[in-house]
Amino acid sequence: MSVFPKLSINIDHVATIRQARRTVEPEPVAAAVLAELGGADGITAHLREDRRHIQDRDIRILREIVRTQLNLEMAATEEMVKIALEVKPDYVTLVPEKREEVTTEGGLDIVGSVERLTRVVDQLQSAEIPVSLFIDAEFDQIEASAKTQALLIELHTGQYAEAKTKGDRSQELEKLRQGTELALSLGLRVNAGHGLTYQNVYPVACIAGMEEFNIGHTIVSRGVLVGMERAVREMKLAMRGQL
Ligand code: PXP
Numbered sequence: 001m002s003v004f005p006k007l008s009i010n011i012d013h014v015a016t017i018r019q020a021r022r023t024v025e026p027e028p029v030a031a032a033v034l035a036e037l038g039g040a041d042g043i044t045a046h047l048r049e050d051r052r053h054i055q056d057r058d059i060r061i062l063r064e065i066v067r068t069q070l071n072l073e074m075a076a077t078e079e080m081v082k083i084a085l086e087v088k089p090d091y092v093t094l095v096p097e098k099r100e101e102v103t104t105e106g107g108l109d110i111v112g113s114v115e116r117l118t119r120v121v122d123q124l125q126s127a128e129i130p131v132s133l134f135i136d137a138e139f140d141q142i143e144a145s146a147k148t149q150a151l152l153i154e155l156h157t158g159q160y161a162e163a164k165t166k167g168d169r170s171q172e173l174e175k176l177r178q179g180t181e182l183a184l185s186l187g188l189r190v191n192a193g194h195g196l197t198y199q200n201v202y203p204v205a206c207i208a209g210m211e212e213f214n215i216g217h218t219i220v221s222r223g224v225l226v227g228m229e230r231a232v233r234e235m236k237l238a239m240r241g242q243l
Contacts, residue, residue, distance in 0.1 A: 004205050005192070008042030008071055009035040010216025015045075015053035028054065029061045031223075036068055042090070044214045046073035047083065050099055056083070063087050071132075071214065076108075076120045084124060091130040093154055093191075093214070094120065103217075104194065107135035107156040110144035118148045125149065132191055137179030146186040154191040154214065155179055157204060161195025169200075177207050184209045198222070 014031040018024070032043045043066045045054045062070055069090035074080035075097040084092050094117070096108050110117060110133060121131045132152035135141040136159070145153045160172035180190045192204060193214035204210065237243040 005210040006041035006212040007039075008044045008069070008212055008214045009040045009219060010044040010046070010073075010193075010214050011035065011220070012046050012053045012216055013220040015055070015058060019053055028058050029065060031220075032062055032066055036066070040068060042066075042069040042071055042212065044071040044073060044093070044216070046095070046104075047080065049075060049077065049079070049097060059083070059087055059089075063089065073134075073214075076117060081120060081123055084129060085127050088127070088129060091132055091152070092124055093132040093134055094150075095134045104134070106158070107138075107141060108133055110135060110141050110148065114144050114147050117150075121148045121150045125151070132189075137175045139179070139182060142179055142183050142188070143186065145183070146188055150188070152189040152191060152211075153183055154193055155183075156194050157192050157196055158194040160204065161197065161200055173203055173207075176204060180207050180209050 011028045011031045014026050014028040017026055018028065028045070035043060043062060045059060045062060047054050047056065047059055059072065071091055071093055072084055072087065072089035073093045073095050074084060076094045094108060095104050096106065098105065108117070117133070124131050130151040132154050133145045133148065133150045134154045134156060135145055137155045142153065155176055157176065160169060160176060163169035163172050176192065183190045189211050190209055191212040191214060192210055196204065196213060196215050197218040201213070205213070234243055
């Protein structure tokens with residue numbers, strides 16, 4: 001029997017829509033509840049330094065209401081470590097963060113910062129918060145990740161998702177497969193995410209040993225469209241005082 005990865009839903013872009021108006025809807029916490037009703041195995045939220053989408057109160061409320069598991073994505077900064085130690089998510093994913101980027105652009109450079117990241121991993125894991133490191137599927141980054149004692153890695157699937165030709169895509173898929181194999185052999189658990197869509201997810205889901213996917217943009221995008229007809233019908237009812 002094949003074992004497919006679990007699915008954690010990244011709800012950042014529900015908050016992006018809310019923040020576009022600095023208003024109260026759509027409520028990302030409600031999205032998390034509905035995602036769980038739909039079968040999500042976890043909820044992922046990225047508290048960025050600039051608070052462009054998810055806010056501190058979202059994380060606090062998510063911690064209270066998420067029934068599956070809460071994955072807090074964050075930069076390895078003092079401010080974020082303090083928040084994580086207070087909130088105690090089920091696990092933390094450390095990601096690189098640049099103010100000017102539209103979304104996370106690449107994996108963490110673990111090779112160049114093993115000592116610093118080992119300290120951050122230790123701070124979090126000593127508080128029983130497992131740490132996942134978001135990295136490219138490069139052998140040296142995977143080996144360096146194991147040195148930090150982090151329990152998990154998340155392989156960056158962006159290059160696979162953005163590959164322009166079939167050949168490039170197969171090559172990227174093979175890198176993910178080999179990276180997973182190496183990571184497992186080093187005792188790391190393996191997640192993956194970034195840029196996965198309804199069209200490209202299956203081959204990655206077939207890689208043996210993948211534990212969990214973090215998927216956001218494509219699901220929120222589809223959610224907006226599959227909900228549009230109903231939302232319009234309901235507004236017509238509201239205009240007639242019939243909702
Ligand atoms: N994993 C990480 C580490 C991310 O930073 C993101 C984007 O916030 C995702 C997964 C989800 O990517 P996408 O929104 O493209 O599905």
